[in-house]
Amino acid sequence: SGMSDPSRPEVKPALAExxxxxxxxxxxxxxxxxxxxxxxxxxxxxxxxHQVLTGMELDKLSDEEMIETVKITDxxxxxxxxxxxxIVDALRKNGEVVAMTGDGVNDAPAIKMADIGVxxxxxxxxxxxxxxxxxxxxxxxxxxxxxxEQGRVIYSNIRKFVYYLVSCNIAxxxxxxxxVIVGWxxxxxxxxxxxxxxxxxxxxALALGSEKxxxxxxxxxxxxxxxxxxxxxxLRGIIAQTIAITASSLGAFAIGYYLFPxxxxxxxxxxxxxxxxxxxxxxxxxxxxxxxxxSEYYPLTKIGVFTNRNMNxxxxxxxxxxxxxxxxxxxxxxxxxxPLTWLHWLxxxxxxxxxxxxxxxxxxxxxxxxxxxxxxxQSKR
Numbered sequence: 001s002g003m004s005d006p007s008r009p010e011v012k013p014a015l016a017e018x019x020x021x022x023x024x025x026x027x028x029x030x031x032x033x034x035x036x037x038x039x040x041x042x043x044x045x046x047x048x049x050h051q052v053l054t055g056m057e058l059d060k061l062s063d064e065e066m067i068e069t070v071k072i073t074d075x076x077x078x079x080x081x082x083x084x085x086x087i088v089d090a091l092r093k094n095g096e097v098v099a100m101t102g103d104g105v106n107d108a109p110a111i112k113m114a115d116i117g118v119x120x121x122x123x124x125x126x127x128x129x130x131x132x133x134x135x136x137x138x139x140x141x142x143x144x145x146x147x148x149e150q151g152r153v154i155y156s157n158i159r160k161f162v163y164y165l166v167s168c169n170i171a172x173x174x175x176x177x178x179x180v181i182v183g184w185x186x187x188x189x190x191x192x193x194x195x196x197x198x199x200x201x202x203x204x205a206l207a208l209g210s211e212k213x214x215x216x217x218x219x220x221x222x223x224x225x226x227x228x229x230x231x232x233x234x235l236r237g238i239i240a241q242t243i244a245i246t247a248s249s250l251g252a253f254a255i256g257y258y259l260f261p262x263x264x265x266x267x268x269x270x271x272x273x274x275x276x277x278x279x280x281x282x283x284x285x286x287x288x289x290x291x292x293x294x295s296e297y298y299p300l301t302k303i304g305v306f307t308n309r310n311m312n313x314x315x316x317x318x319x320x321x322x323x324x325x326x327x328x329x330x331x332x333x334x335x336x337x338x339p340l341t342w343l344h345w346l347x348x349x350x351x352x353x354x355x356x357x358x359x360x361x362x363x364x365x366x367x368x369x370x371x372x373x374x375x376x377x378q379s380k381r
Contacts, residue, residue: 007039010141015045015141021148021149021220023222026073026074026091028079029079030078040075051072051075052076055080055083066087067090081106081110084109085113098114099118099144100114101144102118103124104125116133118135121136152218156211157213160293163238164208167237167238167242169197175188176188179250185274195335203318204293207310208290211294212307215298215302241358245289248351248354252277256273257271272337273344277340280348281351281352283318285354287318325337
């Protein structure tokens with residue numbers, strides 16, 4: 001066996017975490033093959049059935065052979081800068097997203113060629129740093145793994161944000177559209193819609209950006225790089241949410257419109273009450289829905305209802321804003337609202353919960369298929 005410096009203690013667990021996340025790590029070194037093999041075996045990088053390849057062996061391979069060889073090679077020893085570029089190129093031709101780390105001037109071409117070039121901040125040359133997309137300030141492999149985790153959290157928070165706002169906004173359009181078709185007065189006025197979008201939806205949507213991410217975010221297989229943000233699963237959710245929010249808000253409108261005597265003399269139906277009930281049902285159902293939007297797959301019981309402090313404050317602020325519009329007399333006229341009684345609230349409460357319940361049911365179904373996918377991916381590794 002070759003002589004080697006001991007590896008850093010944090011590398012082994014970080015490598016294992018990367019592996020469960022579906023990230024394969026490959027070692028490219030100028031060292032001798034025996035030394036490289038000893039280090040790779042020690043840190044758990046060399047996978048069973050995979051090989052160590054030297055620069056000389058690499059030179060004998062055609063580009064086609066190279067594409068197959070990189071699939072089963074975990075360690076490249078006695079390698080020159082040109083070889084590094086060939087390795088990156090072959091991995092990319094296999095459809096892999098490649099991150100390349102390096103510190104020297106001779107690493108720059110491969111760093112540039114990779115999808116994500118990573119330079120060392122301490123030992124790295126200026127050329128390597130200038131070429132890279134990312135500079136590791138602590139020269140630590142474990143930092144790359146935590147960056148992957150952070151990236152996944154950010155991406156999933158963007159998805160939650162998009163999912164929440166798109167489903168709320170499509171529902172608002174449908175509510176107005178259906179009310180017009182049925183021949184009712186507008187179920188929501190322009191001012192109410194502005195209030196909803198600026199005040200009621202805005203604060204919770206921003207709070208979704210500060211979610212900590214699902215507990216097992218590093219156990220999933222990486223998503224396909226060509227997958228759109230609004231994928232099939234989210235599209236189904238948006239349709240279900242639109243139906244749930246539209247049905248509950250229009251239900252509240254119909255109850256106020258037909259079941260209560262008109263407050264304005266000479267009017268056949270109670271338009272103000274119907275609009276107020278639709279507005280409040282819509283606002284509060286969206287606020288409750290914001291809690292369920294905090295995870296796409298995990299039920300609220302798993303992530304904790306009130307564990308995101310920003311969300312709690314945002315929803316509290318928005319609820320107060322909705323109540324002000326109903327109960328402050330001088331705001332009633334501009335917002336077309338009237339103060340609601342206990343009876344109105346009792347009718348609306350079940351309707352307010354419908355979208356959140358639908359969201360949680362859909363999550364329960366998705367969670368099943370999601371965990372089997374994750375298990376499949378884990379058993380392959």
